[in-house]
Each structure stands twice: as C-alpha cells, then as structure tokens.
Amino acid sequence: MKILKFGGTSVGSAQSIGTVIDILKKEYRSGEKPVVVLSAMSGVTNLLLEMAQKAQRGEDFTAQLAELETRHFDMVKALLQVQHQNPVFTRLKINFNQLEELLQGISTLRELTPKTRDLVLSYGERCSAFMISKIAAQYFPEAQFLDASEVIKTDNDFGNAKVNMDLTGLLIKGFISENPGKMLFVTGFIASNDVGQITTLGRGGSDYTAAIFGSALDASEIQIWTDVNGMMTADPRMVKKAFSLPELTYTEAMELSYFGAKVIYPPTMIPVFMKKIPIVIKNTFDTDFAGTVIKHQCKESSQPIKGISSINEISIINVEGSGMVGKLGFSGRLFSLLAREQINIILITQSSSEHSITFAINPGDTAKAKTLIEQEFELELMAGKLDELEIEQNLAILAIVGENMKQTTGVSGRLFHALGRNGVNVRAIAQGSSEYNISVIIAKSDLAKALNAVHDAFFIQLNKTLHAFCIGTGNIGTTLFSQLNQHSEHLQLNNGIQVKVAGISNTRKMLFNSDGIPLDQWRDELQGSHEKANLATFVKRMKEMNLPNCVFIDNTASPQPVEFYEDIFKSNISVVTCNKIGNSGAFSRYKTFKDTARQHGVDFFYETNVGAGLPIIRTLKDLMSSGDRVKRIEAILSGTISFIFNYFKDGANFHDVVKLAQDKGYTEPDPRDDLRGTDFMRKILILARDAGYQMEAEEVQIESILPKSCLEAATVEDFYAALRAEDAYFNRLKQEAEKSGKVLRYIGKLEDGKASISLQMVGENHPFYMMSGSDNIISFTTDRYKDRPLVVKGPGAGAEVTAAGVFADLINVGAN
DSSP states (O other): OEEEEEOGGGGSSHHHHHHHHHHHHHHHHTTOOOEEEEOOOTTHHHHHHHHHHHHHTTOOOHHHHHHHHHHHHHHHHHHSOGGGHHHHHHHHHHHHHHHHHHHHHHHHHTOOOHHHHHHHHHHHHHHHHHHHHHHHTTTOTTEEEEOGGGTOBBOSOTTSOOBOHHHHHHHHHHHHHHSTTOEEEEESSEEEOTTOOEEEOOTTHHHHHHHHHHHHTTOSEEEEEESSSSSBSSOTTTOTTOOBOSEEEHHHHHHHHHTTOTTSOGGGGHHHHHHTOOEEEEETTOTTSOOEEEESOOOOOSOSOSEEEEEEEEEEEEEEOGGGTTOTTHHHHHHHHHHHTTOOOOEEEEOTTSSEEEEEEOGGGHHHHHHHHHHHTHHHHHTTSSOOOEEEEEEEEEEEEOGGGGGOTTHHHHHHHHHHHTTOOOOEEEEOTTOSEEEEEEEGGGHHHHHHHHHHHHOTTSOEEEEEEEEOOSHHHHHHHHHHHHTHHHIIIIIOEEEEEEEEEOSSEEEEOTTOOOTTSHHHHHHHOOEEOOHHHHHHHHHHHOOSSEEEEEOOOOSTGGGGHHHHHHTTOEEEEOOOTTTTSOHHHHHHHHHHHHHTTOOEEOTHHHHTTSOHHHHHHHHHHTTOOEEEEEEEOOHHHHHHHHHOOTTOOHHHHHHHHHHTTOSOSSTHHHHTSHHHHHHHHHHHHHTTOOOOGGGSEEOOSSOHHHHTOSSHHHHHHHHHHTHHHHHHHHHHHHHTTOEEEEEEEEETTEEEEEEEEEOTTSTTSSOOTTEEEEEEEESSSSSSOEEEEEEOOSHHHHHHHHHHHHHHHHHO
C-alpha cells in the first residue's frame, strides 16, 4: 500500500484538483488503492484563523465565512456532475453552519481557547477531504471519506498534540479491516483526544498524518505531493543554481529540514524512520519530476555534502564569566530554565574552557530569555561571577549537511575559505561528533552571498559565478565585453566559470543588474539608464549588493578609481586593473594595496599594467616564487613607441606615424604620456617593485624622446602642430641610425636596484633589433637564466590584447 499526501496548493484550485485525480488514476490503473491524505485548500487555514481572531475581538467575520463557502461551492460546481452535487452541498452547508455557531460563541465570550481554536481550524481539512472524496468517487467507486479524528488519538495538548501511537495503530488497522478494498480520503492535520475532542498535530500536521498511516499500515512508500521539485541543494529563492536532489537519508533530510528547508517537517519522519519506509517528495505541478526519495540508505556519492540550509533570522545570547568554569550543573540549570518557559534553543556552542556558552534562539524570544536568565542568575551577576549578557540580533544560520562529511577531509576548510574570501564573518560554529552537519552563525545581511559562495564551492559540477563591476567603456572596456560575450560558453565548458557583469559605469551613466547585464545589448541598456555616473556611488552600490565572488575591473587611465582600491579590498572584493596609476604612484600606496588584498584574502591582478596581454608580471612572480634571483631586466615595454619606431623608416613622417598609432588605439589619450616616457616609466617602476625594490618614480632616469616645444604644448591638438614643426629633428635621428645600419629603440633597464629608460641605436646583432608592429620584448637575466636570458615577446599595445590580458586576470580570480 502507498500513502499519498497532497498539500494545500495541490488542492487549491479546480485545475490542481484535476491533476490530483489524474495522479490517482495512474495509481489505480497499476492496481493501487492508496490512502490519500489531504490538507485544507490553500489559504483556508489562514482564513479560519483570521475569522476566529475577529470573533474573539467581537468583529464581523461574515465576509470571510461567505468567501470560504463560495470557494468550496465553486469547486463542487466545477468538478462534480450536477446530479451528485446536492448531497455534497448539504454536508458542506452543515459544516459551515456549525462553524458559524462556533464563531458566534467565541464572539459572545470574547475568548479563543486552544481547544476551540483547534476545532475551528479542523473545518479546513474536513471540508476539503470530504469534497475531494466525492469528486474522486466519480472515477473510483471505492472512494471513501475518513475523518482522521476517528482513528488518530492524542493527549490534550491542543495545537500540538502528542499521538498515542499504539492505540492509533490499532484503530487504523481496525478501520482498514472493516472497510476492505476502499480508497480512503483522509483529513490531514486533525485528531482527537480520549473523549473525542478535536486536536491538531501542529506544524507539518498533514505530513504527520501520512506518516502515522504509513507506519500503522507498513506502507511500501509515502508520497508527499507539494508545489516544489523535491528537496533542493539550497533555497532556490536565494540560490538560483540550486537543483533538486534525487535522494537523501532520513538523517540528512531531518538536518536540512531543521535548518530551514520547509518541504517536510522533521518530526513527521519519525514514525516512518523507525520502519524504514521511503518518503518521496513530488511536485503536483510537474508530475514528470521523479521526486526526491528520503530513505534509510542512499547510493554512494562523490559529493561531500548533500545540501545547504539556512534559518533567515535568529538572535544569539552569550553567557560568559569565570563563575562558569568547572561549575557542575550550570548548563543544566540554564537550559532547564529556558525549556520550562517554552523557549526553543536552535543551536548551542561552548568554549572548551567552559568560560562561555553561546546559544541561538528565535528573535521573538530574546527579551523573555534575557529577563529569565538575569532573574535566575541574579546572585552570580551581582557577585561578578557572570558578565553582563551579550545579545546579538539580525543574524542567520547557514548549515551544510551530508553523511559523506564524516569521511571527507577538508570540508570545513572549504566552507570557511568560501566564507572568508567573500568577507563573511562567522560569529559562532557548531558541529556534532556525527559530522552530519556544520552550522555557522553569520550576519543576516550576508546570508544570500554566503549561500551562493558556499554552493559554488561544494557543487563543483556547476559553474562558479563571478560578479564583475566594470568601470570604463572605452576601447579596452568595450573589447572586454565583446570577448566575454563571445567566449562565455567556452568559459563555462572549459573553465567552469560564469561571468556576470553586474555593474557598468562610464563618465556619464552607470547601470546595475545583479542577474547580469546582457553583454550583447549593454550599450543600449547603459544609454537608457537614468543613473548618472558617480564613482563613489558606484562603489557603494557594489558593496551594498553584497554579491558573492565580486571583482572590480578598472579599464580606465584615470587616477580617480585608484582612490577606492583600498576600500574595495577591505570589502573582500578583488581588483583587476589595466590602470597603471595605482601601482606606479607612491611606493607606500603600492604596498598598502598589496598588503590589504593579502590580509583580506582577495586578488589584486594587474598583468596589463606592463605588457598588455603578455605574461610579464606572472613570469616575474613565478621566477621569484621559485627562489630565482633577478639580476637584470632589459625591455621595450611601450607597444606604442615600438610601433612608432618600427614604422618610422624610409620616407615616413614622425607626426603621421604618431597619429596612426593613436588612430589604432595604441596610445594613451594624450600620446605624450607614451612619448615622454611616462607610461614606460610606470611599467619599469612596477616591475622594479614586483622584483622587490622599494623604488619611487623620481628614481627612474628617463630620457625624453620629445623636444621641449612638444612637451609644453597646451593641448593634444597643439602637440601635433609642434610635432610637425619638429620634423627635421626626428629625420636627423632616423638618418643617423640608418647611416650606421642601426635602428632606433626606446629601451628600459633595471639592474642593481637602478632603473633607466633611454633612446638607443642598436645593430642587427642586438636581440631587440628585429621588432615588428607594436611588439614588446623583455629579457630576464637571473641566477638560472644567466647565459641566455629568458625572453618574452609579443604585441604590447592594442585593445584586443589588453582586453585579453584583463580577461585572463579575471579568469585567474575565478580559479582562486
């Protein structure tokens, strides 16, 4: 025999009841006559409670009663053949008349006792189950209504009655034997005491009814039909990547349910747990879904955890003091007090020194608990043996659950790394010796971020999501968006990374979308945004969105974003930048950036500061990390100047070549930043610092390429005019080099802690002689590479390669 339980949403409309009938037809055709347990129609229990409370206050409840009657009568009219409707209307009308009399009594007395409240609420299930049994009788002649209060017997704890399992089991078996071959439609949630007074089974009562019948009848399976696809790896409202679990053990399901998974209530599983009866959670609105099977033992899984659960709002109380150390019975006294006063303890953690106990409770119980503890331990508080109680509110619990945790090393390490990297502070930790569950208490405001970060960390078959906030929509920014859009599928398949651009800003407007801005229409969306660009506001909004795995991408050449780097690091957000200003400013700021990023466990990647897309910074870092010592670095690190001198030959004009370089996007907005050596100086300076030298910008000796008139021009337009006027000067340099069979090269050198940049003429035997386009070249002479230097060569300018370098840095953040 199977037990099928249908929740309120499954019987809340004519369409959903039709689906219930179709599900039962399928069972019937396979030879099954299951016991069907039914909840009240969705919203009816709340409506009954509202009426009872109105009656208690002496207010009019007739509108709600009429609504209740109409909902049931409309359902009968829609689903029952006309010739069968009158007997059902009559029985339902009798129920509603009884309910009205009961409510009138409450109104007269202005009193709503727990016993009366249970009786009022029982009409939801009694009407629903009776009505659906009559609708089902059109298809199943064996259909029979059963009021569960006739067979489920409890104590007198109205509202949360305890079941007499032995007597209930005998009564259920007796009823079945007296009514063989029937398909029973049973009221969920309700029962009765020894004298026949209606009681209710509390939260999850209809599930409990199904479990009680399943246990009494040794059912082969209990199906809980609800409105979601079974138990999921996390709350899908907070974690969009959450997916349904095919199976769970009883222990895993109870742990997940206790910490917030609302699909099934833990105590309802106890009767079937004892008899090892499987529970299947299915979806009435997606009948093709196989369901989540909860059973005694599951197949082996490679996953260390099954799911992540949470409680959205809790408070913690910390009891601390020297008077607790070695004091026998202190914990018993504390928790017995709270138990007597019906205050539920959600989580407990105690220091090994016995100096403090921290426990979590519902926020509504905080004030009461504080008063009780202060009264109970008044003498200890006055004597200073206990400190003043510490209360923290606006907290949440996150719990990872899975039986595999006990045989998998590194689970807690992975949990705390995911939380720490995203700046989630852990207030308290609890783990039982069974290792089925690790629970942490965190700020409520961090819960969504923490759930997503931990979900990404443990379910490696899913793509990790990076949330990028990008400033700068010039050549590099635009090209980066194009590359991200073009290669998104490749990223997910080969790197397991999904990049969502959650924020974009240029100098005019800014745009935010936590679900990701579509990269094929970002221009239109940014243009249509009503938010004016403001860098401070952009950073503030980025932090307030509090998304997991955030990366701030600076694709500008402006000093303004650099002012926010330190604050961004302190918010546990990584920075990827092609902006050289930050790392080439004062050494103290460079060091602050590096130290702050390290202290907060985030990344600071700036590969494009030196060689666009070339792996120069990474190569230097790898050399030094492996213990090699850099003796000398020689380089051409300006793709712009490399391009200019590679094309400044034969009859070419210097002015025209510089303009060509700018048109191709190789130069800074003001080409003098390149030609005066400022940009090159920044690159050499950054290399020197990454090589371990505490060098300032003024220590780099620079030989400028440009005559004084060009340097002093007021605008870029004036600069080009001055450059044309100096044609003779540049032609002389070119002719002198050509006459001696050499070429002009602008070369930087770092040796013995000194850095310099100068224009040199090099012959064909020099490694920097053969250059083309905008190539950069760098040679590292080290202890290991002393006879033949390590050389890196390739394009060192252009939006495509620079954006590719930013892209690579972004992926490296994802890898971490």
